[in-house]
Amino acid sequence: MPARVLRKVQLTGGSTLIVSLPKEWVKNVGISPGDYVVIEQQPDNSLRILPSKFVRKGPYEVDMIIKKDMTPSMIMREFISRYLAGYDVIRVKFEDSAYKSKDIIRDIMQRKVIGMEVIEEKANELVIQCLAKHSDFPVELALRRMGNITLFMLTDLLRAIKEGDVELLRAIPSRDDNVDKFYIFILRQLKMVMLGLLSPSDIGASDLRECLGLRLVIKSIERIADHVTNSAICMLEVEDMKKDIRSLLLKLGENVKRLYSDTLKAFFERNPILAHSVADKIEQIKEMESRLVEKVMVLASTRDAMYLRLVAESLRRIADYSTDISEITINLAIPGP
Structure with missing residues (x-):
């Protein structure tokens, strides 16, 4: 036809x-x-x-077979792929002695996905159902929480650098899992729209064009959280940071934080004027990064310089991703043909 x-x-x-x-x-x-x-x-x-x-009359179900030679990362990828495909119930079956991998499944449920609960358990089987529905947790609400968690991670990173708070630096990476959970949850809903299991209006989007924009936005935020985490890990390795370097690093960080905060505000308000303002500031961020790196190469030890340059690069990448989100905001503000 x-x-x-x-x-x-x-x-x-x-x-x-x-x-x-x-x-x-x-x-x-x-x-x-x-x-x-x-x-x-x-x-x-x-x-x-x-x-x-x-039309669906009951939950979508799928089986997942875990063999004893499967690694934890393989199990995670197989489980999350079924979650993203939109299945409501995942029947995890364990071959031979693979039932020892039950703890891996429980860890994935706790760290990586939202709303998955064990509703039935046997010696060699777990029946897991997604209890979080799109109507209970709309995409925009999940996206706001994802953005706010990342912004608070960045805020704490700068505070830890300013105060030399090692414990705060150590606490930041664990919060990256929360961002990943929201990312995967939103991605699940967007994939269900693309598969025809949901309509755009079911998740609060106006059309498929907006769904594509949302897909790009959540990926950018997820990458921003990764760079904040990497920065915290690198800062833990820095042994001696001179006052001038700290000052320039904090100046770069505060400007990046302001840029990201404005990016989120522009996106949620669908404000193209503010989005343009954000996009125009990326060159200033690159200049700050260059000045910081120059100072690092002069004042820091070889070992510290390596980690500080990675932090500077991550902060600049956060600005790059913020600009990407701003451009999506501008694109969505233009009516479709």
């Missing part, structure tokens, strides 16, 4: 408008006279037609 079919709207019964369904499509999906179809209005006022038998 052609991707697009033209049909004439006809009047019947004096007031009812009807349109015929394409014969080839009817045959492909197995519709017969008397069957029901579900009609969904889309955000762009188009209509989506589904045979009623295609």
